[in-house]
Structure formats: C-alpha cells, structure tokens
Amino acid sequence: MDSRRAESFSDGVFAVAITLLVFNLLAIGRGALSYRSLADAWPQYAAYVVSFLTIGIMWMNHHTLFGHVRLIDRPLLVLNLVLLMGVVAIPFPTALVAEHLTGPNASGGQPAAVVYGIVMIVISLFYNAIWEYLVRHAGALGTGATRRLLRESMPMLGGKRLPGLRVPRWSIGLGGYLAGVVVALAGFPAWALAIYGLLAVFYLFNHLPEPVTADEAAQAPPAP
Amino acid sequence: MDSRRAESFSDGVFAVAITLLVFNLLAIGRGALSYRSLADAWPQYAAYVVSFLTIGIMWMNHHTLFGHVRLIDRPLLVLNLVLLMGVVAIPFPTALVAEHLTGPNASGGQPAAVVYGIVMIVISLFYNAIWEYLVRHAGALGTGATRRLLRESMPMLGGKRLPGLRVPRWSIGLGGYLAGVVVALAGFPAWALAIYGLLAVFYLFNHLPEPVTADEAAQAPPAP
C-alpha cells in the first residue's frame, strides 16, 4: 500500500485527538463561575498544554518516521494502528491528571500521574518498534539509504549519541517518563506533570536530524 | 464522480469515529480514583482495544475495496453512506459493553454484547453488498479486471476458499460474530467480547490477497 494513504489517515486521527483535548477545559465553569474558580482550575490548563504539545510533537515525529518510506506493508500498518491506539488514548490520562491533581478528588493525583507516564512510555516503545521495523525492511519499503545511515538518523528516540555521552538520545525520553512515574509514586504528582511538560518543551525546540535520503547517502563520505 | 472524493470523505469519517472511542475511557475516574478503581475498569479498556482494532481493520478493507475502482456512481455512494452509518455507530455498542459487563449495571451485559455483534454483522453484510456491486459493475467503475478475478480476490469477506475447505472465507467473520451473539445469549457476554477481539486480531495478521489490476489480469495464466 502507498504510505501516503496511511499517513493521511494518521494525520486525521492526530488532528481529532489533539482537538478533543478541549473537553478537559469544558468541564471548567459548570455551575458557578468566578475569577477564583477559573484560577483554581490551573491543573486543567496545565494538563491541556502539556498534552497538546506532546501530541503535536508526536505528529511531527510521525511525519519524520514515515517520510523515510514510500510503501507500507501489513505489519507496519498494524504497528501504526497500535501506535495510534496509544495516541488517541492520551485525553484519558490528561483528564485523570486534570481532575485529580487538586480539589476533593486529590487522593487520585498519584495514580493519575502514574497512568499518564505509563501511556507515554508505551507510546515511546511503539515509536521505537516502528523505527526498528523501518530500519530492518528499508529496501522493501522503498528507501534507498543503508541501514546504518537510517539508524543514525533516527528521530527523537534515535541512536544518535549525545556529545560526550555513551547513552543513546532516546533514553532521555524514556528516562524522563520513568522519572515522572517515580516522582508521582513518591507522592508528588504535580511535579510529575511538570516533568512531562519539560520533556515536551525539550523536544519542541530540539532540532532533530532529518532523515537522510538515498541521494544524500550516496554522496556521503564513508563513515569512520 | 471520481472515487477519490468519496474515499477521502470516508477516511475522515473513519478517523473521527476511531478517535471518538476515547470517550469510553473518559468515563473512568469521574469521582474518586484509585489503583483499584482503575483496575476495575478493565471492560472499558477491553472494549476500547477491540473496537479500535475493528475500526482500523475496516478502514484497511475499505481502502482495498475502493482501490479496485476509479469511478463511483450514485448507488455505490449510497451503499458507502449506509456502511459508514454502521461504522460511525460502533462507539455506541462499545459503550454499552464497557458499561454493562461488570458493576451495578451488569444485568445489561447480555443485551450489550448482542447489540455489539448485530452491529458488526450488519456492517459485514454491507461490505459484502458493496463488493457484489463492485464485481457486477466492474467495467463502468473503471476497473479492467474480469469479474471472476475480482471475485477471487475479494478482501476479508472474500470468495477465496480456505485450503481443504469448501466454505468461503468470509464465513469466518460472519460466523464469528454470530457465535459471539450466541455466546452472549447463553449468558457469557465477556466471552462474546473476547470472540470479537480474536476476530479483529485474526484479520489484523492475516495478509489478504491484494486486488488484481487489469495489467496483472492480462498477464495471468488462464484459471483452471
């Protein structure tokens, strides 16, 4: 199947999922409304912003991922469908965090922040799985770049090592979400949300290497 | 009318319908939230996963179906509209099953699982009707393959016989959903949902024959 089909369907799903986040805000202002009640709803705004930026980044990375290939086969379609199943679920932990960080239901803040982190970790793992599949089946999927070049240009979750460190860069994302889960379990769910937000901002402004094309690969000097 | 128009509209409807499934999850965690209440919501997660995979497969098959034709006429538009009417309704039986499998409303689990199966059977029949229409009007719809070749390549619901059996393959889908309805009527609605989920997984990993094109048909050896 031509990969544009799946990309355009995925784009639609991303666009609807990101827009449904507004339902978090719509819960504000039922009943009485005052400047005080609007200010007390800060977890709703915070959760909205963090999840909006997170889905936005995921959409960008989705494009970078599928920009590598021209074709898509059945296993890749299935992997993509499961990935989307995670993305579409994001408004759920978002609502959990927004409703339980403060107020009468604040005892639920800890499980809410833990669920949020777990959903993000699962999505990250599926991004990794799709990338691995792309790298291993590069030829059949219509990309001419060699496996090593592809692996080195892996976006966000990628194998590109940070300068001076021997830890692959994608560990930052997974490690950050794991740290958020630990912080939530330690009893600080609001700080966990702050960590998730910082991860989103970090990836927003971190310009990642674009995929190398077959032409560029042919002209590239031999890697050391 | 050019078939791409109808396909792109259908893609939008599929994308919105699959994303609206998250409203099932949003019902979790109203009021108090704990790890226990999150675990008790397993029917919500199960119904979400089953319906997500099911709509995803239906989207793939929709593409395979309409990949056969370049044009679309008024009867086909009407058939497609009625098919979409079924797909868009899927969040309804999903919510029924999710809310009534367990808990205080568990007496409704049986009718919920029956309604789920009936909606799936109706959708399957409309997929069949569209396929029949495509096969019978292949020429006018811009496909050059012969009727017999088209019939043999019917996706999912197709006329391709299983090895060693004289039963057409689409009987599996219809038979499976019928079995789910019977199991639900016998008093085991959770097992009915498990059957619906297995059907989705079966079709996900079952690589179905792609449509034959006119060129391939011309080069194909005469069928026995």
Added chain:
Amino acid sequence: MDSRRAESFSDGVFAVAITLLVFNLLAIGRGALSYRSLADAWPQYAAYVVSFLTIGIMWMNHHTLFGHVRLIDRPLLVLNLVLLMGVVAIPFPTALVAEHLTGPNASGGQPAAVVYGIVMIVISLFYNAIWEYLVRHAGALGTGATRRLLRESMPMLGGKRLPGLRVPRWSIGLGGYLAGVVVALAGFPAWALAIYGLLAVFYLFNHLPEPVTADEAAQAPPAP
C-alpha cells in the same frame, strides 16, 4: 483562492459533523439496560438514521455545487461558511427530536420537530443562495458553461422542472420541510420526522443531473 482548499475544509467539517451524530446514541443505556430499554430508544435510532442520510446527501450536493467552479472568492467563502454553520448545527435538532419524541419529556416533541424543520429550511435556502451566486459569477469563478445551462443543471434544489409539472424541482425539498413543520405544529412530531426521512431517501435514490462542463455546453445542441 483555489476552490479545492475550501472543499477539503468543508469535507472535514461534514465528516466530523456526521460522525458526531453518534453522541445521540451514546445517551442510550446510561443506567439500567435491557432489551426493552433498547427498544424504547427507537426515536434515537430514527433521528440518527434520518440526520445521517441528510448530512450525507448534503455532502454529495456540496460536491456537485463546487464541482462547477475552479476558483472561489470572498463572498462565496462567506456563504459557504454560513452554510456549514447550519450543517454543523444538525446534531442539535437531531438530539432535540430524539430526546423529546417519547418518554417523560414528550411535551417537547412538537417544538423539537419544528426546530428540525426550520434548520433544514435555512440550510436549503443557503444552498440556493450559493447556487445563485455560482450562476451569476460563472465567468469569474472559472466555469465556461453559459448561465442558462448552469441554471438548468442546478442540483437537487434546481430549476429543472418535473415532467408534466410547472413547479421547479427544488420546491419539493422546501415544500417537504415546510409540510413537516406544519405536521409537527398540528401535533404529530413523529410524522414530521418520517417526512424528513422520506425526503432524505427520495434524494438518495433520485439521480440528479450532473453539472455540464464547458466542453459539453459547446457541443450541446441549441436549446429550444
């Protein structure tokens, strides 16, 4: 502006609006669920089917309308936006009718069916306004057909006269919705919904004249 831009945005709006109709169904089965309660919800199913077919037809006619032009100017964009404002509102009278035809709130069935008809009449009038605009500015909008040919091929609401009658065909639609409003005011809101449904089915199966292109117009024999 290129008309494809506005068409693709409109397609998205139609796709979301038609899919949001499922929220009518989601109201069923809150609380206890039984075969009886499922059967008692027939106004929900009826309203869902009628509105789904109606929006589906409106989408088809929208394509036929904008299939006449290549360009779109600011007044046409504004007319289209107001038309979409009516289409997006359809789930509102749909919910009114579904919730108030029967049950404890049945006294609201009459105003509900009246509102439904009025929304449809307003939408029909805007389709007419767009058509008039298209006909009058045919040259500037990139269609080569003459004004008279365009007017005669007006879809659904069109000036094509019914055989043996001197009444333009679009009177059927407007007249039908007006009749529904009158029937509702007379105290029979369920019959009004039946009339709205019959109108949808009538237009589904009524193959309307496709727009004539400039080439066809040039080859057409002089009209009598």
Added chain:
Amino acid sequence: MDSRRAESFSDGVFAVAITLLVFNLLAIGRGALSYRSLADAWPQYAAYVVSFLTIGIMWMNHHTLFGHVRLIDRPLLVLNLVLLMGVVAIPFPTALVAEHLTGPNASGGQPAAVVYGIVMIVISLFYNAIWEYLVRHAGALGTGATRRLLRESMPMLGGKRLPGLRVPRWSIGLGGYLAGVVVALAGFPAWALAIYGLLAVFYLFNHLPEPVTADEAAQAPPAP
C-alpha cells in the same frame, strides 16, 4: 518540511474545532423543552454564531498566511502548534459565555466574557508572531517577495494603514478585543459578546489584500 503537510494538519484541527462548537447547542433542551426554553437559550445561539464565524475567519487567514511560503521550519511549526492550541481552546470560552450570560449562573457572565476576549487577544498576538517570522525568514521559507512588500500585504492584522489614519489596521482587531474586555469588566458581558461578533462580521466582509507573489513583486512599480 513541505508546508502543505502542516497546512493539511492545521485544516483538520480547524475543521474539528469549528464542529465541536455544536456541543454548546447540545446542552439546550436537556430536561423539559418548550418554545420558551428554546428562546431563553439565545446566549447559546449567539455564542455559537460568533465563535463559528471567528474560527472560520481564522481558518481563512491561516491559509493566506501560509500561502506565502513553500517550506516550513521547526520554529514555524512550533509557533503554528501554539496558535492551534489557542484555536482549539475557543469552544471553552464559548461555553463559558453561553452558560453564564443569563440564568441562575449569570454572576459568571463577566469573567466569562473577559476570558473570551483574552483568548482572542492571545491568538491575535500569535498570528502576529507568525507573520513577523514569515517576513523575517522569507528567503529561507521559499517566498521570493521582498520583506517590505510582504509586510505591506499582511492579512487582517496587517501593517496596511487605513486611509486617512496613521494607525495600522491590525489595531482594530486587538483594540476591539481589548474594548470587549473593558466593556465586560464594566459589567456588560452581553455587549462584549456583541463586540466580538461585530469584529467577526467586519473581517468576513472586509476583502483583505492577497499576498503578493514574487512575480508580481518583480513587476510592481517602485513604492514611493
């Protein structure tokens, strides 16, 4: 990244956000329904119309903005994402205004109208920021027009001066929303909503200068 990708994703977000406004209307008619209760819901209709036209205009201006460029880089993607975060939030102040202008919760009308204005001001500022970015990076983003020509053709918020005035035109939009906030703070939230609506109608019918292309710029006479 090719700018069409981001535009098509943005179109999807706009289409879903504008359609979700119908949820404001769906709150009408819960419980008893009568012609009186329908008439009493006028703030719902007013808020629906104002927000629908406003999002519609924003979609048109979004197209005009991105019609200037062929490419899109990471900072522009981030700016666009934050802009969309504002657009998606519009149903929230819309619901606040609709629910609190009249009725038992009318004391919340003032903060509701203030929040509405603030959201609009924030969105306007981000439109300005995107425009500034486009003007400053015109070369790298694939537009050949000079910076001054681009600046003069800025849509809606633009630097084109009104005849006889030395105030840039975009001050009207920002000034109007600021005036609405002041009017709301003075205790007249319904008049604030009227101002927001007049701003939308003003921009609907105000034909703004289309972006100049590189070719036009080359042929343009030297500006005085």
